[in-house]
Amino acid sequence: MDQDQSDQQPASIILIQYPGLNQDDWRSLSPLCMKVHYALRFKRVEYKVYNVRTPGGARRFNPRGRVPALLLPSEGDERGERVSYADSTDILDELDRRFPRRPLLPESALDRPSARILEDWADEVLYFYVGALRWIIPENWARLKATYFRENYGPVVRSIAAFFARREVRGRLVGQGVGGKDENTLRRELRECLDAVESLLENGPYVLGDDCSRADLSIFAMLDQIRNRELTPLAAEELEKRRDLMTWCDRVENETTPPGYRD
Numbered sequence: 130m131d132q133d134q135s136d137q138q139p140a141s142i143i144l145i146q147y148p149g150l151n152q153d154d155w156r157s158l159s160p161l162c163m164k165v166h167y168a169l170r171f172k173r174v175e176y177k178v179y180n181v182r183t184p185g186g187a188r189r190f191n192p193r194g195r196v197p198a199l200l201l202p203s204e205g206d207e208r209g210e211r212v213s214y215a216d217s218t219d220i221l222d223e224l225d226r227r228f229p230r231r232p233l234l235p236e237s238a239l240d241r242p243s244a245r246i247l248e249d250w251a252d253e254v255l256y257f258y259v260g261a262l263r264w265i266i267p268e269n270w271a272r273l274k275a276t277y278f279r280e281n282y283g284p285v286v287r288s289i290a291a292f293f294a295r296r297e298v299r300g301r302l303v304g305q306g307v308g309g310k311d312e313n314t315l316r317r318e319l320r321e322c323l324d325a326v327e328s329l330l331e332n333g334p335y336v337l338g339d340d341c342s343r344a345d346l347s348i349f350a351m352l353d354q355i356r357n358r359e360l361t362p363l364a365a366e367e368l369e370k371r372r373d374l375m376t377w378c379d380r381v382e383n384e385t386t387p388p389g390y391r392d
C-alpha cells in the first residue's frame with residue numbers, strides 16, 4: 130500500500146486520516162480510519178493515504194471536520210474528479226456498492242441486521258473505551274504525548290496541539306458517559322466488553338459464524354488499537370489473556386492483509 134503524504138501522484142482512491150505513531154507507516158491512530166483501511170484491504174482495493182493533523186485539515190474533505198473521509202472517483206466523470214465520502218459506516222456501504230466482490234455484509238439475510246448492530250456497538254461503545262483509555266488515564270495520556278504528538282507535531286506546536294486535542298476529546302468522552310467513570314470502572318467495563326466479544330466466538334471463527342464481515346472489521350479496528358502495548362499496556366495485557374480473542378485478531382488481520390500488500 131502506498132502512502133501519499135503530498136498528494137503529488139494521482140491515485141483514484143484516497144483515505145483521509147489522522148496519522149499513526151510512525152509517520153512513515155500507513156496506519157492511523159484513529160480506530161475509525163483503521164476500520165476503513167481494513168475494509169479496503171479486505172476487498173483488495175488499491176488506495177493511497179493522505180494525513181491531516183487537525184479538524185481544520187479534515188474540513189477540506191468533510192464539512193464536519195472529522196476523519197475518516199474517503200475520496201472516490203466520481204462515477205461517469207471523464208475528468209477524473211473525486212467525490213468525498215464521510216462517516217466510516219457510510220464509507221463501508223459505498224465500498225460494498227462499488228466493489229461487490231468480498232461483500233462486507235454476511236451472506237445470510239438473518240445475520241445482516243446483527244452485523245449492523247455489532248458495527249454500531251463497536252463504533253459507538255467500544256470506540257469510547259479506547260478513547261478513555263488513551264486520553265483520560267494519566268499514564269496513558271503521557272504515553273500518547275510522548276509518542277503520537279512527538280512524532281507528528283513540531284516542537285513549537287506540540288504542547289498546544291496536545292492540550293487542545295485533549296480538551297476536545299475529553300469533553301466528548303465525558304458527554305458520552307465513559308469519560309466520567311473512574312479508572313477501575315473503566316477497566317472492569319472494558320474486560321466485560323472483551324468477554325462479550327469472546328463469547329460471540331463460541332459460534333464460529335468470526336463473530337457471526339463462518340464468514341468475516343464488517344462486524345469483525347469494526348470490532349477488530351477497536352481491539353487492535355488496544356493491542357498496542359506502547360499506548361495502553363494494561364489493556365493490551367487484558368486482551369492477551371483471552372486466547373480465543375487473540376486468535377480471532379490474527380484471523381481478521383490475515384483477512385485484511387492481502388498477499389503482496391506492502392506492510
Ligand SMILES: N[C@@H](CCC(=O)N[C@@H](CS)C(=O)NCC(=O)O)C(=O)O
Binds near residue numbers: 195217
Ligand atoms: N461516526 C463517525 C465518527 C468520526 C470521528 O469521530 N472521527 C474522529 C477520529 S476517530 C475525529 O475526526 N475526531 C475529530 C473531531 O471530531 O474533531 C465515523 O464513523 O466516521
